[in-house]
Amino acid sequence: MSTLLEVKNLKKHFKTPNGMLHAVDGVSLKIETQKTLGVVGESGCGKSTLGRTIVHLLPKTSGEIYFEGEDITNIDKTALKALRPNMQMIFQDPYSSLNPRMSVFQTISEPLVINRVETDRSKLTKRVFELMDIVGLSADLANCFPHELDGGRRQRIGVARALALKPKFIVCDEPVSALDVSIQAQILNLMQDLQDELGLTYLFITHDLSVVKHISDDILVMYMGKMVEYTSSSQLFKNRLHPYTKALLAAVPIAEVGAKKERSLLKGEISSPVNPKPGCRFASRCAYVKDKCRTEEPVFEAVTEGHYVACHYVKEINQL
Amino acid sequence: MRDTLLEIKNLKVIYSTDGKVVEAVNHIDLKIHKGEALGLIGETGAGKTTTALSILNLIPNPPGKIVEGEICYCGQNLLKLSQRDMRAVRGNKISMIFQDPMTALNPVMTVGDQIAEVIRLHQKMPRDEAYIKAQEMLETVGIPGNRLKDFPHQFSGGMKQRVVIAISLACNPELLIADEPTTALDVTIQEQVLDLMEKLQKEFNTSLLMITHDLGVVAEVCETVAIMYAGEIVEYGTIEQVYNDTKHPYTRGLFDSIPKFHEDVKRLKPIKGQMPNPANLPVGCNFADRCPDVMPRCRESEPVVIDVGENHLVKCYKYIGGGDQA
Numbered sequence: 001m002s003t004l005l006e007v008k009n010l011k012k013h014f015k016t017p018n019g020m021l022h023a024v025d026g027v028s029l030k031i032e033t034q035k036t037l038g039v040v041g042e043s044g045c046g047k048s049t050l051g052r053t054i055v056h057l058l059p060k061t062s063g064e065i066y067f068e069g070e071d072i073t074n075i076d077k078t079a080l081k082a083l084r085p086n087m088q089m090i091f092q093d094p095y096s097s098l099n100p101r102m103s104v105f106q107t108i109s110e111p112l113v114i115n116r117v118e119t120d121r122s123k124l125t126k127r128v129f130e131l132m133d134i135v136g137l138s139a140d141l142a143n144c145f146p147h148e149l150d151g152g153r154r155q156r157i158g159v160a161r162a163l164a165l166k167p168k169f170i171v172c173d174e175p176v177s178a179l180d181v182s183i184q185a186q187i188l189n190l191m192q193d194l195q196d197e198l199g200l201t202y203l204f205i206t207h208d209l210s211v212v213k214h215i216s217d218d219i220l221v222m223y224m225g226k227m228v229e230y231t232s233s234s235q236l237f238k239n240r241l242h243p244y245t246k247a248l249l250a251a252v253p254i255a256e257v258g259a260k261k262e263r264s265l266l267k268g269e270i271s272s273p274v275n276p277k278p279g280c281r282f283a284s285r286c287a288y289v290k291d292k293c294r295t296e297e298p299v300f301e302a303v304t305e306g307h308y309v310a311c312h313y314v315k316e317i318n319q320l
Numbered sequence: 321m322r323d324t325l326l327e328i329k330n331l332k333v334i335y336s337t338d339g340k341v342v343e344a345v346n347h348i349d350l351k352i353h354k355g356e357a358l359g360l361i362g363e364t365g366a367g368k369t370t371t372a373l374s375i376l377n378l379i380p381n382p383p384g385k386i387v388e389g390e391i392c393y394c395g396q397n398l399l400k401l402s403q404r405d406m407r408a409v410r411g412n413k414i415s416m417i418f419q420d421p422m423t424a425l426n427p428v429m430t431v432g433d434q435i436a437e438v439i440r441l442h443q444k445m446p447r448d449e450a451y452i453k454a455q456e457m458l459e460t461v462g463i464p465g466n467r468l469k470d471f472p473h474q475f476s477g478g479m480k481q482r483v484v485i486a487i488s489l490a491c492n493p494e495l496l497i498a499d500e501p502t503t504a505l506d507v508t509i510q511e512q513v514l515d516l517m518e519k520l521q522k523e524f525n526t527s528l529l530m531i532t533h534d535l536g537v538v539a540e541v542c543e544t545v546a547i548m549y550a551g552e553i554v555e556y557g558t559i560e561q562v563y564n565d566t567k568h569p570y571t572r573g574l575f576d577s578i579p580k581f582h583e584d585v586k587r588l589k590p591i592k593g594q595m596p597n598p599a600n601l602p603v604g605c606n607f608a609d610r611c612p613d614v615m616p617r618c619r620e621s622e623p624v625v626i627d628v629g630e631n632h633l634v635k636c637y638k639y640i641g642g643g644d645q646a
Contacts, residue, residue, distance in 0.1 A: 181574060181578055184577065185577035189587060192587070253534060255538075255575065256539060256563060265515060266511070269509060270506075
């Protein structure tokens with residue numbers, strides 16, 4: 001297994017009238033080829049910003065990004081253009097991520113035309129129909145416009161467009177959140193099949209914990225721009241260590257009768273990531289908070305083999 | 321058996337646009353008892369919201385129109401009421417929580433004004449008393465009373481939804497319709513809001529119609545559940561009946577489509593295909609084209625609703641004797 005993408009201490013801060021907004025604050029991660037890393041967190045935790053910064057849709061504040069062992073942190077425009085075919089993105093909302101004035105054919109062929117991959121018209125047509133076939137869009141939809149299609153089909157266009165340049169790595173930003181459950185399952189299965197067939201690597205951003213459990217090999221939990229917990233998917237769901245992860249997983253409503261009656265209500269709400277206070281960012285909502293949490297920032301370190309947690313009292317809380 | 325609070329009988333709602341007629345809700349029957357929490361589950365376009373809006377007679381007309389059926393509330397057909405009488409019901413006896421708290425509140429009125437407005441309108445309370453009641457309501461939903469003079473933009477999403485809940489409960493309604501009340505919220509906030517709704521529902525003995533696409537939310541809050549598909553109720557029963565003894569293939573498909581939290585499933589089993597176009601519904605069962613157990617007669621005529629045991633209703637030929645299976 002080789003590492004496809006590595007991110008070291010990535011930071012992305014936004015200037016706002018009220019001060020610095022720490023959207024992503026020191027995230028480090030590694031994704032192996034053909035694996036899926038799930039990033040979960042609530043709205044405003046910086047997960048989308050993380051994905052966008054990695055594919056250079058947003059300039060980073062500091063940190064390093066390596067792709068296939070090469071430093072791509074500060075690459076110039078030409079090099080970035082050459083790199084883009086390898087890193088693609090699937091967006092959340094299939095209603096706003098497609099140009100309403102471009103037909104399905106135009107949308108899928110656009111990356112091929114821009115990057116001059118297929119200059120021959122008949123080859124281009126062939127490739128577009130091939131892509132439509134891969135994602136399960138029937139060929140007679142080629143001349144349809146997005147408004148004629150439902151959410152599931154639109155998201156398939158988004159997937160086809162991302163696949164057009166044969167990328168190695170795709171950032172999927174909430175690709176199924178806007179879809180109904182029965183359609184969501186179709187798209188998740190499609191993405192898994194494509195991963196196996198084409199050897200894709202995914203960074204899968206979502207707020208839906210059941211989805212992330214289903215699709216990921218490793219999971220990174222984020223809270224207000226910080227990494228909270230990072231481990232394999234099975235480990236996280238069996239043995240979560242951070243108080244935030246515990247509360248988050250306990251909050252998911254389960255579709256079984258009497259699956260859960262006790263609520264471990266998390267107090268309050270996510271506070272503002274603008275000029276965050278010192279100490280642990282979860283301190284104001286944490287049930288186990290102590291004085292140290294409010295003054296000193298916890299270190300993100302391995303508690304057991306391959307299981308990273310940022311909490312001062314992780315050992316006490318879990319009786320390790 | 322508890323008393324029936326609201327009964328929907330044979331309701332049919334259509335939307336007509338450009339000469340096309342869309343049958344959004346197709347002859348549904350539904351009963352809500354006093355103090356009961358009923359979940360109405362369905363995907364986009366199943367007709368859940370249309371059903372809710374019909375109860376309050378809020379279907380935008382045109383293009384919408386209630387063409388058949390009755391909605392009986394305490395023995396009174398709501399559809400026959402004058403606009404004036406209906407206004408006395410809305411927000412007072414039956415109130416509604418809308419999906420998106422960001423757009424449900426008026427951005428240029430303080431939350432105190434918005435809560436007091438309902439109280440003054442329906443209970444003819446003097447201004448200062450209404451504000452005291454508004455403050456109490458705000459505290460009931462867990463927001464400090466001194467925020468009465470704040471505007472909606474000063475609240476977070478979860479708190480805005482609490483304000484909406486405060487408004488809807490201000491007149492102590494007998495029926496609360498919640499249309500996807502937590503869909504726009506994060507899970508930890510969703511849990512807080514669900515917990516609050518459940519507590520208040522018990523406290524005020526309000527009946528609840530919870531409209532959602534989330535099977536988990538219903539499992540937490542409701543006692544009975546109705547599954548809607550393409551404008552029809554395909555399965556109805558207590559949550560034990562529907563969740564543990566699922567009958568309709570569509571309900572089964574829904575359960576198989578969600579990634580399981582407690583067990584490892586390598587591959588999901590989605591329902592194939594898409595929901596039929598409501599402007600062009602098939603002959604026979606609406607689910608036939610996507611159904612794994614489809615039989616020839618499913619495409620010929622529509623199945624009737626049958627009781628498969630203790631008021632567990634299913635609309636499917638699989639359970640009607642004399643078929644290919646029997």
